[in-house]
Amino acid sequence: MASDTLTSSARTDAEITGLDALEIAGRDKEVSRGARIWAATWPKLAALAIAIAAWQLVVLSGWKPPCSLPGPLEVGRELVAQAQGPQLWEGLLTTLRRAAVGYVFSVAVGLLLGLAVARSTVLRAAIGSMITALQTMPSIAWFPLAILLFELSEKAIFFVVVLGAAPSIANGVISGVDYVPPLLLRAGRNLGARGLNLYRYVIAPAALPAIVAGLKQGWAFSWRSLMAGELLVVGISQTSLGAQLTYSRELSDAPWLLSTMIVILVLGLVVDAAFGAADKAIRRRWGVLDQAGQ
Amino acid sequence: MTSTTTTPRSATTSVALSGVTKVYGRGASAVLALDGVSLDVAPGEFVCLVGASGCGKSTLLNLVAGLDRVSAGQITLAGDANPGLMFQEPALFPWLTVEANVEVPLKLRGLPRAERRERVAELLRTVHLADFGRKRPHELSGGMRQRVALARTLALDTPVLLMDEPFGALDAMTRDILHDELERIWSERKLSVLFVTHNVREAARLADRIILLSSRPGRIIYSTEVNIQRPRRIDSPEVAAIAAEVTERLRTEVGRHGQ
Numbered sequence: 198m199a200s201d202t203l204t205s206s207a208r209t210d211a212e213i214t215g216l217d218a219l220e221i222a223g224r225d226k227e228v229s230r231g232a233r234i235w236a237a238t239w240p241k242l243a244a245l246a247i248a249i250a251a252w253q254l255v256v257l258s259g260w261k262p263p264c265s266l267p268g269p270l271e272v273g274r275e276l277v278a279q280a281q282g283p284q285l286w287e288g289l290l291t292t293l294r295r296a297a298v299g300y301v302f303s304v305a306v307g308l309l310l311g312l313a314v315a316r317s318t319v320l321r322a323a324i325g326s327m328i329t330a331l332q333t334m335p336s337i338a339w340f341p342l343a344i345l346l347f348e349l350s351e352k353a354i355f356f357v358v359v360l361g362a363a364p365s366i367a368n369g370v371i372s373g374v375d376y377v378p379p380l381l382l383r384a385g386r387n388l389g390a391r392g393l394n395l396y397r398y399v400i401a402p403a404a405l406p407a408i409v410a411g412l413k414q415g416w417a418f419s420w421r422s423l424m425a426g427e428l429l430v431v432g433i434s435q436t437s438l439g440a441q442l443t444y445s446r447e448l449s450d451a452p453w454l455l456s457t458m459i460v461i462l463v464l465g466l467v468v469d470a471a472f473g474a475a476d477k478a479i480r481r482r483w484g485v486l487d488q489a490g491q
Numbered sequence: 492m493t494s495t496t497t498t499p500r501s502a503t504t505s506v507a508l509s510g511v512t513k514v515y516g517r518g519a520s521a522v523l524a525l526d527g528v529s530l531d532v533a534p535g536e537f538v539c540l541v542g543a544s545g546c547g548k549s550t551l552l553n554l555v556a557g558l559d560r561v562s563a564g565q566i567t568l569a570g571d572a573n574p575g576l577m578f579q580e581p582a583l584f585p586w587l588t589v590e591a592n593v594e595v596p597l598k599l600r601g602l603p604r605a606e607r608r609e610r611v612a613e614l615l616r617t618v619h620l621a622d623f624g625r626k627r628p629h630e631l632s633g634g635m636r637q638r639v640a641l642a643r644t645l646a647l648d649t650p651v652l653l654m655d656e657p658f659g660a661l662d663a664m665t666r667d668i669l670h671d672e673l674e675r676i677w678s679e680r681k682l683s684v685l686f687v688t689h690n691v692r693e694a695a696r697l698a699d700r701i702i703l704l705s706s707r708p709g710r711i712i713y714s715t716e717v718n719i720q721r722p723r724r725i726d727s728p729e730v731a732a733i734a735a736e737v738t739e740r741l742r743t744e745v746g747r748h749g750q
């Protein structure tokens with residue numbers, strides 16, 4: 198009898214290993230790193246080339262005089278010149294500092310607010326819909342009030358940036374917590390995670406993708422609010438990127454204007470790519486990302 | 492809270508349910524899910540609960556697991572047992588590796604790191620997944636995920652295992668093999684198992700005792716000991732005979748609702 202059991206368990210072991218090998222087979226498809234980067238890059242490069250070509254064509258068509266719409270070459274030269282002087286870098290620094298301070302503060306407010314509303318039914322009933330309402334308010338509409346309250350100062354910009362970004366971040370947290378699969382909560386509780394531990398081990402990681410989406414959207418809002426603010430609230434001594442846009446328009450310096458716009462665009466793209474990478478990393482860990490790897 | 496205590500009623504009972512009743516909702520819309528279910532599971536006993544839809548099988552397990560409260564009656568667990576619960580889905584944490592999933596209950600119990608690592612390795616060997624610790628759940632097959640879930644539940648070091656149709660979503664081949672696995676682990680660790688299924692053959696393959704629940708409300712209508720020598724095979728004539736008998740009763744019960 199004993200030897201009977203032994204052989205049957207040895208057989209089960211072999212069966213299990215065999216079945217696992219069969220089921221796992223073909224799941225790991227490795228694509229080389231270089232090929233992946235190239236596959237992601239070439240469409241972007243092609244699109245950029247087409248955009249520049251179209252721009253050049255419009256300039257060549259003579260639709261607008263070259264003094265208001267210069268060609269890519271001239272703007273490129275201006276950009277190189279700007280990059281060699283201190284003005285662009287000082288502006289960049291000022292703008293980035295404001296963006297960082299405003300965004301970090303928005304994240305703190307948004308996370309706390311979102312968590313509070315997600316946890317408390319009373320708070321949710323009271324201000325849940327107000328957060329969504331705030332989100333739909335175009336941030337530029339806050340500026341008149343902000344200027345009345347804080348005058349033409351950095352505080353006014355900060356005020357609007359936070360109002361623009363915090364609701365999106367809070368909403369990300371709320372929907373993240375709401376959509377934690379109930380099964381995972383039950384499993385977590387059964388494994389001994391109660392109270393704060395349930396947040397630490399189950400709710401927070403399960404909500405992470407939605408939170409990152411909220412952070413990304415919050416960034417987009419705060420970046421737009423910041424640019425609007427810098428355009429409107431000029432006159433304060435520092436020359437931010439937004440102020441440079443205003444000055445270049447006043448001086449009718451089209452190459453300067455366009456090269457500043459390119460800097461703003463690239464900055465936005467870089468931050469967006471960082472969020473995109475974080476989002477993708479999370480989805481890959483979760484196994485949500487298509488194995489073919491887009 | 493008074494309904495769930497942890498004093499053993501007797502030394503020969505691992506889980507004791509007496510007159511357990513569960514009502515959902517209130518007033519006219521109240522639904523009686525379980526009606527006076529009394530049931531003792533002995534230490535090391537494997538009990539299968541069988542019933543058609545709406546018999547409150549899952550409700551019963553939730554109550555025993557302490558995830559829900561009884562409306563009336565009492566549930567008693569021997570010692571300070573915190574029963575482990577398994578579901579039809581593995582319910583693994585997708586953001587953690589296989590190892591880290593199994594480690595969660597050990598962390599929550601405050602075990603030191605070295606000991607945790609040892610225990611995780613031992614548990615993964617138990618479910619034949621020693622080589623897959625670094626994988627993520629989505630990289631595994633359904634049967635493998637369910638084995639990770641089993642290892643994670645075993646990490647609770649609990650003498651009582653509650654299983655809610657754990658193999659319901661698996662193909663027949665994988666299910667057969669997991670039956671063998673579960674039987675081995677159950678007898679090695681001397682677990683008390685309360686196993687819910689609608690698959691009568693599965694019940695006859697695994698159980699020491701099969702309990703049939705009626706539907707709407709759930710009441711115990713039939714109970715039978717399965718005295719077939721282990722290890723069993725699901726396609727053996729003895730298992731088929733028991734399954735046929737239970738199926739007959741189950742059909743009668745289902746037919747009662749069609750009248």
